[in-house]
Amino acid sequence: MNAPLHTVKTSPDGSEATERPGLTLLIAAPRGFCAGVDRAIEIVERSLERYGAPVYVRHEIVHNKYVVDALKAQGAIFVEELDEVPDDAPVVFSAHGVPKSVPAEAERRNMIYVDATCPLVSKVHRQAERQIEKGQHIIFIGHAGHPEVIGTMGQVDEGDITLVETVEDVATLSFSQEDDLSYLTQTTLSVDDTAEIIAALEERYPQIVGPKAEDICYATSNRQAAVKIIAPGSDLVLVIGAPNSSNSLRLVEVAERLGTNARLIQRADDIDPAWLEGIGTIGLTAGASAPEKLVREVVEKLAEWREVTEQTITAAEEKMVFKLPRQLTE
Incomplete structure (x- = not known):
């Protein structure tokens, strides 16, 4: 070599x-x-065509400066929170997904909004809702502070979901083998790391229930x-x-x-x-x-x-x- x-x-x-x-x-x-990124970028471009510039985008539509700069040049304005967006301006939610409180606030303000959340992330959101409906507490495997994690954890009430990042985190959990538990994962994790964390969860909590198909996209x-x-x-x-x-x-x-x-x-x-x-x-x-x-x-x-x-x-x-x-x- x-x-x-x-x-x-x-x-x-x-x-x-x-x-x-x-x-x-x-x-x-x-x-x-990937297909989710292609879709998110096209959503911003079509929103600019339909509504005219400027179109606001909450958070980077995808994590790439080249892409973001290209959309800025077409008239997109990137912000971190909805309070930076005028009531009469259209806003796009990023591919990473948002907590339920964000579209709720947009509707309260009668805003025009377009959700560019990747459908595979939306699938995890729906799984979270179903697991809570079954009375399960969710162990969510992901990276603290990542927009996707914030969005997914924001689909359920605070206290209904617990974040773990590592195998070591699993050892610190205070649940018992009598608790009704389930797990979900961020879609962009290491396949190998996630398999190790799931194995640790299943060893400690044999009753834990996972999704029908893995969440990593x-x-x-x-x-x-x-x-x-x-x-x-x-x-x-x-x-x-x-x-x-x-x-x-x-x-x-x-x-x-x-x-x-x-x-x-x-x-x-x-x-x-x-x-x-x-x-x-x-x-x-x-x-x-x-x-x-x-x-x-x-x-x-x-x-x-x-x-x-x-x-x-x-x-x-x-x-x-x-x-x-x-x-x-x-």
């Missing part, structure tokens, strides 16, 4: 010309945008599976994504657990040429919020320094498409 040494050739004029060393790029597939699972294929054959793995993107951070962790050095970058300009010293093979992937344009930008940047050979490594085929909200299609 190590990079070949520079070779020296003689030019027609007799001078020496140094050839650039080769670099193999193992490009993961699937990578980049297909896109998160597929992108992690692809990294597991490319990382062992790579000297370095580059993950394109934002530092606040849960699914992108998990891709870095997956590569590192396989013993491969991995770095999270947002754009090609983040790459330090020194990283390429002694490197012959780079694995390349992108989190679910990163557009393919940024992947090509990275390939072009690497080609400025090396003779690049691309290989696409496919872990799964994705054909998922989500419908847009009816208010934008009628």
Whole structure:
């Protein structure tokens, strides 16, 4: 995998010309945008067409600065809370989902709002409601402070759901084996970490009930599976994504657990040429919020320094498409 040494050739004029060393790029597939992100971005764009600028968006529509900046240029205004939005302005809720209190407040103010919550996150919201209806206390596996976690925990009354982040957290829970318990998970977690936490929950609470199908979304699972294929054959793995993107951070962790050095970058300009010293093979992937344009930008940047050979490594085929909200299609 190590990079070949520079070779020296003689030019027609007799001078020496140094050839650039080769670099193999193992490009993961699937990578980049998932169906939920595609849908969320289209919702903002269609809202701008239907209602005109500005359209407000509560929280980043997806966790990617390039995407957010592109939507700002079209007339989107990003805010953190509804109190920053005028009553007569349309507002879009991000793909990560929101607590029930947010649409309730929008309705109280008679606001025009469009919910861009990923349908797979909405599925978790519905599961939470059903588990509470059955009288179960929910153990929610996720990362504290992440917008998706805030949104999901906000679907039920405070006190009806308990957050755990690690196997160690499970050991601190005060429930008994007589308590009626269930669990749900954030959709963008590490598949392996989550399996360990669920195993710990089931060992401590044999009565605990899980969802019929796992909550970690297909896109998160597929992108992690692809990294597991490319990382062992790579000297370095580059993950394109934002530092606040849960699914992108998990891709870095997956590569590192396989013993491969991995770095999270947002754009090609983040790459330090020194990283390429002694490197012959780079694995390349992108989190679910990163557009393919940024992947090509990275390939072009690497080609400025090396003779690049691309290989696409496919872990799964994705054909998922989500419908847009009816208010934008009628």
